[in-house]
Ligand SMILES: Nc1ncnc2c1ncn2[C@@H]1O[C@H](COP(=O)(O)OP(=O)(O)O)[C@@H](O)[C@H]1O
């Protein structure tokens with residue numbers, strides 16, 4: 197076992213169909229109890245968790261007639277039945293509320309919807325609700341698909357601003373070859389860098405009900421690690437895994453983040469999204485951002501330059517010097533109207549009220 201103590205504050209936990217519906221036709225709680233205990237315990241310690249749960253198709257399979265190969269329409273109908281069952285299965289394990297979010301690729305590609313998903317998650321976590329996310333299987337077509345929930349989970353770490361991704365599956369982690377095909381396969385405890393040599397270790401076999409296989413888990417891990425998010429692949433069928441996770445140990449394969457979260461976020465905000473304008477702030481706002489790591493309130497805004505929509509990256513300037521980049525929660529014209537105003541006046545000025553702040557501290561990095 198690795199000696200490295202795991203440190204995390206907000207994790208996305210991805211649970212594969214193999215754990216929700218191990219026989220491929222209907223939900224079970226057998227493999228979810230230890231994970232649920234871990235979630236409850238972690239939340240009590242003040243940590244935050246977002247679940248990405250597969251299993252809707254497998255959970256609904258026994259209610260939709262299908263002869264031979266299942267058609268897309270049949271699968272989508274299975275997902276429609278199974279999604280509510282899967283949610284009910286989770287909800288009975290917790291005495292706090294669970295919330296369902298169903299996403300398509302299109303949702304996260306659109307700035308406004310990306311921002312809405314971000315804001316919703318933030319509110320849910322603030323209210324101690326457990327968000328449970330799946331792909332909106334009943335409506336997606338191939339072009340709009342994430343493809344698999346490992347990929348979806350990697351994107352959700354970005355939307356939810358998590359620091360850790362934990363992928364729970366039915367094997368102990370990444371082996372040097374498929375453990376189901378080779379009984380001498382060796383488990384890799386830690387991977388510093390997901391190189392092409394590491395990528396080819398994953399075979400293309402899947403569990404009875406899985407979609408992505410190990411290859412998609414490695415692609416997801418690589419995506420997350422590049423964004424500064426450490427990733428673990430663990431065996432969710434083994435209850436001892438969650439005892440170890442709770443102790444800060446690595447019970448599977450740990451993929452180290454390639455850079456710091458802050459550095460990756462800065463790169464994403466500056467280069468990935470490209471800043472579209474700037475917001476000039478007063479000394480009070482400057483001090484709040486720099487010294488207290490606070491969000492930017494409308495009261496501290498002096499001027500706005502450029503044209504941008506909500507969800508775009510903007511530069512924040514003090515005395516004409518760039519001090520931070522962040523995601524704007526309102527568009528340029530709206531922020532012009534809000535400049536110097538109290539947050540309590542947002543509703544009367546704009547006619548609606550989304551957030552109290554113009555840029556949230558979670559979506560802001562200092563330069
Ligand atoms: N190198 C490897 N190490 C571990 N598992 C592998 C490897 N290559 C292929 N696999 C297969 O990947 C499967 C897990 O993927 P998948 O069936 O999609 O699970 P899930 O339903 O949890 O997403 C394992 O059951 C295993 O057979």
Ligand SMILES: N[C@@H](CCC(=O)OP(=O)(O)O)C(=O)O
Nearest residue numbers: 213250251252253345407408
């Ligand atoms: N969205 C689909 C699962 C897709 C998927 O990637 O499944 P899995 O490989 O079991 O994580 C469902 O809920 O059935």
